[in-house]
Amino acid sequence: MATKSIHLELVGDLTSNTFILALRRFMSRRGKPLNIYSDNGTSFVGAYNDISKFIGTCCNSLSEVMANEGINFHFIPPYSPHFAGLAEAGVKCIKYHLVRVLGNCNVTYEELNTTLIQIEAILNSRPLTPLSTNPEDLLPLTPGHFLIGRPLTSLPTPDYKDHSVSSLTRFQRIEQLRQHFWARWSKEYISELQLRMKWRSCKGSLKLNSLVLLKEENSPPLKWKMGRIVAVHPGSDGVSRVADIKTSTGIVRRSFSKICPLPEPEESG
CATH class of the missing domain: 2.30.30.140 (SH3 type barrels.)
Structure with missing residues (x-):
């Protein structure tokens, strides 16, 4: 958002697991982001929920873990693509x-x-x-x-x-x-x-x-x-x-x- 740079990842499908793999590739090459902004696509929300369930036994929420890691997730309002106009x-x-x-x-x-x-x-x-x-x-x-x-x-x-x-x-x-x-x-x-x-x-x-x-x-x-x-x-x-x-x-x-x-x-x- 700040530098207007673009990173493209090719994925085989739109499942949550595929998105998580794409996110891992991104972090391995670009580093850990401070903020992740996305729409309410099922793959994004599903990945967020899957990770929340996985770590739910040891932490209160995914937001808490990501905050400790320095990562904040942000979802724009549903049916409002203009909230992420730059992307x-x-x-x-x-x-x-x-x-x-x-x-x-x-x-x-x-x-x-x-x-x-x-x-x-x-x-x-x-x-x-x-x-x-x-x-x-x-x-x-x-x-x-x-x-x-x-x-x-x-x-x-x-x-x-x-x-x-x-x-x-x-x-x-x-x-x-x-x-x-x-x-x-x-x-x-x-x-x-x-x-x-x-x-x-x-x-x-x-x-x-x-x-x-x-x-x-x-x-x-x-x-x-x-x-x-x-x-x-x-x-x-x-x-x-x-x-x-x-x-x-x-x-x-x-x-x-x-x-x-x-x-x-x-x-x-």
Whole structure:
């Protein structure tokens, strides 16, 4: 909730025991959480009750044990998904594009798990805010910084997006699924990030040295084109519609429609 990072686990069914196994895997890799928030799904509530019964002979309640361990369970009110809006938004963006990318594709458990973990890395690579106010620093703060202390990266791979499925091996097909998800989701994220500025208004003009994300076509997964504004060029009406951006490969000129400013730390809530 605090870092907006996402962790995905593939499970075989929705029973309570399967959820407990998924929770154990999460804690083994991410550490013990302080708080667990969830809806009132039967697997979550059932797991909570099962653990309560198991330890009921030696303790008063599961809440007491978890409190002693530093873990607090929180269930949102029934039929109120807006109480977990941040988590629900993350689940929605994954399911919406994943269903369309997979389609009727037949994959094994290992292949689907690999796809989900790679999607997790894509979501945790998204830029949140500038990492610093240094004009020479072109790196944004991402959820990956909170997980591993640095940006998430991936191995370079050929572009398979336009290849027919019949011409690909199963190994290449998994990479194609990742690239299709990246192409769909990154465009949606950039569109949401970009400010809807009117051409005739100066409100919300970009500032010099602001860290921005550039819209780039056919960028590989986990590669975000970042830069800082070094100059703006106002038109005859005094409204700036073009800016020079300093990137890692040099200075480029882009219209404001291709520029997505990142929220400043003091503006992010």
